[in-house]
Amino acid sequence: MKSQSRVVCSNKSPRVVDMTSNHSKNHANNISEGDDSSLRSLSSEDVSQVAPRGYCCAKSINPADGRGRKLHLLQMLVLPFIPIMALIVQTSIMLNDIVILRRESMDIENQVTAATELGKVVTRMQLERSEVAFFVYTNGTHYRTNLEQRFQLTNEALQNMSFWPLTLHFEDGRKVYLDRETFLKNLTTFRQTVKQSEETTITDVLSWYTSVNSAMLEQMTQQIKETDTSGVWRYLLAFKNLLKSIESTGVASVYGVNYFGQGFLKRRNYISYIQHDSIARxxxxxxxxxxxxxKKEYQILTMTMHEYGNIKKNNDIIIRNEQINANYTSALNYFDSIALYIDELRKLQRSLRVTIGDYVHENLQDAAHQEALGIAILVVVLAVSPVIIWLVHNAVATIQLYAANLSKKAKELKREKRKSDLLLFQMLPPSVATQLKQTRQVPAEYYASVTVYFSDIVGFTEIAAISTPLEVVTFLNKIYKQFDAKIECYDVYKVETIGDSYMVASGLPVKNGNKHVAEIASMALDLLAGSKHFKIPHRKSEKLQIRSGAHTGPVVAGIVGSKMPRYCLFGDTVNTASRMESTGEASKIHISLEMKKALDAIGGFRTEERGMVEVKGKGLMETYWLTCKEGGIHRNVEIEAPSYFAEDEDNEPVFIKRLRNENYF
Incomplete structure (x- = not known):
């Protein structure tokens, strides 16, 4: 295995190695803190913690936690409640307006009732006045109708009045209020006087009945409200004016009868006739x-009434007031024609009364329908509102449950993603891994000056030959775990391990100026000191010896391949560093002249000249031994080798420990 490693190192072409990411302490801290663009996974918790602009309470309404869940539920219940309350208020206002309209309609109905009752009384009083005036004019010798029956009809109309505010106005300016009983008593007394006394004149009759009718019509005027928005006041005023017109026509007719009966009207009576006739018109x-x-009905009346032309003709004669021969028959004919005309006007009055009744009835029905509709809408809104609130509550509860489950799954996914990210960053440099995760291409980068370190185990071939594969793997795992723990204290990257060969570099992928030389030198001294205390697990009597070498120079680094990408170093610096290790000696650190010069420029390290060494592929090279640091305390921490397969042995990877220390489990 060892010889194979050297064959690779002896190749004259630039050496290519893949760079795994055993991070230095600074980059390990960066991994712990996390690269926001690569480590953090988006979850509902993250979303809830990102407050929108202008809304500082976004975190408190996270539907996945307790307090936020309650606030979210309250908010979602309030939102539909607002339009429901607006609809209830609007319906209540509409219902109140309808009630007011109904009250106004009832008030209008009362006005119409009062006007109708007063109209009946005035009509009966007018008829009674005509009969009494005719009786007085004929000195009690002629009756057009039975006076007792006429009196009885008038009394019935007076008794049927639902109210009785009556004030009599006399010509001398006096105002006298009479209650119903007193008025009936005075009316009965006047009737008896007319029938029993021959001294009663038509003037007395006109004065009495006209004052009563004036009081009735005045009361009717007070009952009619011209500010009524319903429009019925126009009909009531027309009804009142028609009554007054009939009243004035009746008064004028009495003077007309006197004209034809006496042949001439005195000035005072003539003026009264002209006034009442003009007022009537x-x-x-x-x-x-x-x-x-x-108006249309009146036009029909004028065209169908036979006596209408004679009435206008007689009216013109009376207005001229020329002296004529007194003619009793002409007076009676005039009286009959005027009575017929007044009867036709009363037909118009009855028609108008029916129109007013229909109008009021329609208003009342419309108000009743609107009131029923308003009540129905209010009842429906009140009945549906709890159902809507209940449905919204259930929907929000379901959403919150889903959000809670989603948040839980997101946290689990986030934890697993962080574990995978940290594992990835053990294999590739963080910056490189981040670019690859973001589907970016990682271009090769030139580094003008880096330091590369190699070490191997002295006698590893012999140890491997007499050991089982499991013992070899266990041995390498324990020594490299110790090395991995030590290099965490330095700004270096573990590049790879090939068999017993251990490769570390400093100054890439993050440049650190000229610190890489001191970092590698300090690390090499620390690893050498630590290895002296390490015993081979399955050969307790033998201590570990390592051979180290380092070189400083330029390299090119980049990603090679797309499947299982590797961060690789290219350049003669890598090959030279490997030759420094292979031509070195046990328990010594062999460095090149370039690295020695860099250390001298920094200061703080001692070296010894080895001399000229034949390096395969390089020829003679001047090399040195790195012996120690000048002053200061080494950053090495003596780590005793753990016992072979001890029960308390920690076999967890570094990234799992880091996650556990950061409370991700």
């Missing part, structure tokens, strides 16, 4: 403008 036009439907 204006109020009627206002009502028709408020309700277009009513």
């Amino acid at each position: 204006d109020l009627l036009n206002t009502s028709l403008n408020y309700v277009p439907k009513l």
Whole structure:
């Protein structure tokens, strides 16, 4: 085996060796700390520890740990809860608006009811006024209808009123509030006076009934809210104005009857007629403008009513107020035509009342439907919300469980990857291995000055010849484990072991200036001193002797091959260092002239001249012995050789120990 090794070393071509990665102490520390681009594997734990920009609490929401798991669950439950709460609030607001709309619709219905009741009372009072005025005008000799029945109808309308705020306004400016019972009592007294006394005039009748109707219409005006957004106020105002128009028409008709019955109107009565007739027309036009439907019905009325032309003709005659012959029959005919016209206007009034009722009914139905829909939506939202929260909770729990399992597997993968990375870095230099892992090509690199060290075991051929293969392997393993432990103290790389040959280099792949010479020299002295205490395990009586050699010079290093790549050194420096070892002597360190000069430049080392030595393939070379360091304490630590196959022997590789020390197990 030894002779074969020398044949390789004697080749004149540049020697090629593969460089395994037994790291120096500094690079071992680098491996322990890890190359972030090669050692670290990405896991959920790593992701959780990388805080996004602007978010300093990313680590606390890691769904794989305890506190982060709770915060993550809370966050995921809050997220769907926000739109649910917004929907509940929106639905509640909508429902509140619907309730308000329903309340407004009911208020409108109350307005319509009050206006309808007041309208009925005013209508009955107007009819009663017409009958009483006709009775007074004929001095009680003629009845158009039965007054008692008319009085009874008016009383029923008064009794059916759901409220009774009535204030009478008199011409002298007095305002008198009357309750229902008092008003009915006064009304009964006035009726009896009209029937029993012949001194009652039409003026008295107009004054009494007009004041009552004015109070009723004033109350109706107070009931109608023009700011109502529903639009029903237009119908109510049209209803009120139509009543007032009928009221003014009725009052004007009394003066018209007097004109035809007396042949002339006094100035005061004439002015009153003109005022009431104008007011009646204006109020009627206002009502028709408020309700277009009513306007069409009135146009139909004017075209179908036979007496409408006579009414306009008589109105023109009264406005001229020319002296005519008093004619009782003309007065009765005028009264009948006006009564017929007022009856037609009341038909419009009833039609308008039906329209108002339908409008209010539609509003109430729409409000009720919207309220039912709002309640249904709110109930559905409240019922579905717990289900959504429950589903989200289950989904988040499943995600967290998966994240926890994934984190556990990622940690296991990370640990195994670190073990494989450290094992790889035992075989290749870290920088080279990192580039290869990143699928990069590693170009060959020239190193102007490195120091290469070789050593072998003296008499290894004889020892191997009388030993079993297992004993040889055990022997080499123990001596190289000791050497491996010692070189950890130096900035060197273990290149390879071929049989008993041990090769170390310094100054590559990471350049260290001119320190490589001192590092190799110190290491060589340390290995030599340590070997003197090592005993061959299966031959306790024999001590180990090694022969060492070193040389300083340039080399080229790089990766050769793609399958099982090797970091190889090329150059004559490697061959020369090997010749220094092969031509050396036992327990001595043989160095070249180049290395001696480098050591002298640094200082601190003693050498002895050996003289000229014939080196195969090189000729005569001036060489030296490296003897010791000048002063200082050697970094060697005496390591006693462990007993052969002892039970407490630590056979774990270095990288496994490092992982164990770094708490990866």
